[in-house]
Amino acid sequence: MDQDHTEYRAARDDEIEACVELQHQVFRPHEDDAPDRYRSYVRDDPSYRPGLSRVALVEGRIVSHLRIWERVLNVRGTTLKAGGVGSLLCLPEYRGRGIASGVLADAERFFLEEGYDLGLLFTIIGTPYYDNRGWTPLPLPTFSATPNSPLVEERVGRGVDLNLDDHLDVIRNIHRVECDSSTGSCERTATYWNDGPARLRGMFPRTGVEVDGRLVAYANWEDRPEGIWVTEAAAIEGCGAAIVTLAETVVSAASGGAIEGSLRRDNPLAACLGQMSEMSWSVHDEMMVKMTDWARLDSRLSSVGVDIGPAPPKSRSDTDSFWRVLFGCALTEDRDTVWWDRLGPCPPLFYSWADIF
Ligand SMILES: CC(C)(COP(=O)(O)OP(=O)(O)OC[C@H]1O[C@@H](n2cnc3c(N)ncnc32)[C@H](O)[C@@H]1OP(=O)(O)O)[C@@H](O)C(=O)NCCC(=O)NCCS
Structure with missing residues (x-):
């Protein structure tokens, strides 16, 4: 007192x-x-x-x-x-x-x-x-992207909707790449991806890319009135052109609206959006x-x-x-x-x- x-x-x-x-x-x-x-x-x-x-x-x-x-x-x-x-x-x-x-x-x-x-x-x-x-x-970095040129590169892999039962373990492995590429990233236990707060925040990622039946990248975003806010993206190293497939899913989710979010500046999805967009970075x-x-x-x-x-x-x-x-x-x-x-x-x-x- x-x-x-x-x-x-x-x-x-x-x-x-x-x-x-x-x-x-x-x-x-x-x-x-x-x-x-x-x-x-x-x-x-x-x-x-x-x-x-x-x-x-x-x-x-x-x-x-x-x-x-x-x-x-x-x-x-x-x-x-x-x-x-x-x-x-x-x-x-x-x-x-x-x-x-x-x-x-x-x-x-x-x-x-x-x-x-x-x-x-x-x-x-x-x-x-x-x-x-x-x-x-x-x-922390934030970006805003306005796509203006579809990429002419060859697409690799196919987009898949993700679910916890099938994809949790592989998503956790891919997430490690983000942890190892930055300072300050948050460790996530298996339950952390789907506990009550995680479900309310829509933490488990929505979409991924499979190459030869193997998940190699994922992305997640929040829908906003003006477009989408990318909350997360990760990819295994060397998965190359599969990122183009991921970026196309993200662009299509924005339906012509704004694509904004917070990613590492050298995150592969950010790099790919940078090639197909007017991209500006802020903090x-x-x-x-x-x-x-x-x-x-x-x-x-x-x-x-x-x-x-x-x-x-x-x-x-x-x-x-x-x-x-x-x-x-x-x-x-x-x-x-x-x-x-x-x-x-x-x-x-x-x-x-x-x-x-
Ligand atoms: C922010 C809040 C918790 C402050 O509570 P409080 O008991 O009045 O805070 P204190 O008496 O300890 O401090 C008062 C200070 O808060 C500042 N303050 C109050 N509301 C503020 C706001 N929205 N933005 C910035 N500063 C604010 C006052 O200007 C005052 O500043 P000073 O210390 O320079 O004079 C209260 O206004 C609140 O509940 N706001 C709504 C919820 C919220 O926004 N929470 C913050 C989450 S990050």
Whole structure:
């Protein structure tokens, strides 16, 4: 309890329904099925455990909430356990009193106690709110493509609709290519592809390409009023012209509308769309990270021979440089820092849209 009599703590199981109703009210007030969605985030997620819903209570009433999502990130040859902050909210009549900041600080204490290597979030309110609370934005690539010339290359393979029973194992193998080509990608267990939250987000990919009966590439997207948003694409190395077949399926799904999305800049589907389209690249800066405990991070990374040294960054801008260098998205000025000397380059940052919570 703080001096304003606000209590910060984990939600009890019998308080989950109140948290569901708060999220419905604040995020999707006009959607009747929103409570099912928020309930499923907790009840149908095998990785959920008590403690991952954090709340603030004023005079016994829950007025603010966040949900912690556990994510395991591939970083420089090891995995880091991230505590992901989602669904941060405060009831309108209690805003502006620092209550959401208090829930965030409570979650950060939980990260420290529970041994998370870092905090992770994706903001929908811009970066300043979290930046002012010590979080560092990391830029992720986005693209916009307007197809103008069909490719004349020979098509290889045939498009197939994917389903979990037949394709999960091979999809997981193809997904590894994306993990190995980037820094920050999210590890996915077998259940992660089809748990409640994954089904609500349409995580399992829709379409793939088979060559000689073997699946070699897949893609997924969200339908939007103006076209499609490509959430993911992956291909085994050397599958060459099969990507043209994949790109044609994606172009046809857009039905002449916009093709936008977030892919690695050297993702094969992105390269293929680039050949048949006017393609422009940009960044979104929704991804943000925060330190939990330097000594812990040092020990995790040094176990695979990555030496960040015993002393944490000296200042906030030094902290920002550290994260950008570690995650493969260094700015020019970051190359003058000790972090660049110690860590050097690595594959570029990429965190799939499909893994955002
Ligand atoms: C964002 C939100 C959680 C803040 O709750 P709160 O208890 O008022 O937050 P605090 O009192 O800790 O902080 C107030 C700060 O939030 C800022 N803020 C509030 N709403 C904001 C918004 N939509 N965009 C950016 N900043 C916002 C205020 O300007 C104020 O800034 P300051 O610290 O520079 O003065 C609350 O406005 C809310 O529930 N919004 C709707 C849900 C939402 O968008 N959640 C964010 C998910 S990423």
